[in-house]
Amino acid sequence: xxxxxQSPRYKIIEKKQPVAFWCNPISGHNTLYWYRQNLGQGPxxxxxxxxxxxxxxxxxxxxxxxxERLKGVDSTLKIQPAELGDSAVYxxxxxxxxxxxxxxxxxxxxxxxx
Amino acid sequence: xxxxxxxxxxxxVQEGDNSIINCAYSNSASDYFIWYKQESGKxxxxxxxxxxxxxxxxxxxVTVLLNKTVKHLSLQIAATQPGDSAVYxxxxxxxDNQGGKLIFGQGTELSVKP
Numbered sequence: 388x389x390x391x392x393q394s395p396r397y398k399i400i401e402k403k404q405p406v407a408f409w410c411n412p413i414s415g416h417n418t419l420y421w422y423r424q425n426l427g428q429g430p431x432x433x434x435x436x437x438x439x440x441x442x443x444x445x446x447x448x449x450x451x452x453x454x455e456r457l458k459g460v461d462s463t464l465k466i467q468p469a470e471l472g473d474s475a476v477y478x479x480x481x482x483x484x485x486x487x488x489x490x491x492x493x494x495x496x497x498x499x500x501x
Numbered sequence: 502x503x504x505x506x507x508x509x510x511x512x513x514v515q516e517g518d519n520s521i522i523n524c525a526y527s528n529s530a531s532d533y534f535i536w537y538k539q540e541s542g543k544x545x546x547x548x549x550x551x552x553x554x555x556x557x558x559x560x561x562x563v564t565v566l567l568n569k570t571v572k573h574l575s576l577q578i579a580a581t582q583p584g585d586s587a588v589y590x591x592x593x594x595x596x597d598n599q600g601g602k603l604i605f606g607q608g609t610e611l612s613v614k615p
Contacts, residue, residue, distance in 0.1 A: 391544070420603075429590050429605025430545065443600065478544050486601040487533065487594055492544035 389413070391493030393479050399499045405467035408496045411460070412481030419456060420490060421447075421464050422478040430478050435486060436462060469500045513612045520578040522609045524591035529572060531593040536565055536576045539608070540587045548576070548589075578611075586613045 392411040400406050412419045418437050422430035433452065435443040438459040447454065451470070456462040466473055476497050480490040514520045526534070532553035537545035549560045551567050551574075558565050564577040574591050588608045595602050 427608070429592070429608055431605070432602055435602075443602070445600075480544075486603065487597065489535065489547055489550060490603055491547060492537075494542070494544050497542075 391479055391481055391491055393477075393493040393496055395496055396494060397497045397499075399501065400469055401501050402471055403468040405465065406469050406498065407463055407465045408477050408479075408498075410462045410464070410479030410493060412462075412479070413491055415483065416481035416491075417459070417484050418482045418486060418488075419462050420480040420482075420486075421454060421462070422480065422492075424476040424478055424495070426475075430492075433464070437485070466498075469498075471500050474498055474500045510607065511610045511612065513614060514581050516583060516613055516615050517580055520576075520581045520585070520611060520613075522576045522578075522589050522591075522611065524574040524576075524606055526572050526574060526591070526593050526606075528593060528595060528599070528604075529569075530596045530599065532596065533594040534565070534567060534574050535592045535594070535603070536563075536574075537590045537592060537605075538585075538587045539590065545590060545605075581611075581613050583613045583615055586611055 394409050420435050421433040424430040434447045434454050436456045454464045476495040478495045480492045482488045482490045535550045536548040539545045549565050551558045551565045562579045566575045588610045590605045590608045592605045
């Protein structure tokens with residue numbers, strides 16, 4: 388069974404530029420998560436989707452971050468414009484039904500903002 | 502706010518020895534805990550989980566112990582191998598009425614000496 392797929396794996400951009408990350412969850416997983424992981428720290432939740440509905444986006448900086456999961460399968464996370472402090476690894480995860488189940492993570496996208 | 506934390510940021514062990522990684526959590530209402538392994542450049546990988554109605558759970562070479570009285574979690578790795586070198590995170594899932602989020606601790610870096 389394929390795991391969570393993310394692309395790109397690495398991205399280097401200049402500040403104020405836009406950037407987008409893509410995630411395809413494990414087949415059949417209804418719940419999808421985007422996390423941000425700063426160096427030396429654990430991942431922190433940005434947004435959680437149940438099917439196509441964003442059920443928890445309280446930690447998403449909405450002035451510059453946006454996300455979508457239009458058909459309830461794959462998802463895109465966008466930053467516009469990017470700031471230096473956005474440099475981090477952006478992880479996508481999925482779980483079968485709810486957040487009370489095991490979450491499986493993708494390899495992440497490593498973003499460097501110059 | 503409440504969070505999961507780890508006592509030691511680094512742990513160095515000899516190949517073949519047993520490893521013990523500790524974790525303290527503060528949310529007494531959490532009833533599901535997960536250990537993740539994260540290798541360099543990869544996303545967190547599920548190792549083992551435990552629910553609060555258990556105090557011990559064993560997997561292949563790994564054992565998780567839960568002490569709800571003192572809110573302590575540990576991961577034991579038997580016969581540690583070089584491939585076990587990674588950062589280990591404990592994580593708790595908050596109850597649904599508190600958002601149902603997966604909260605990660607800081608992480609412990611395990612280094613296995615050959």
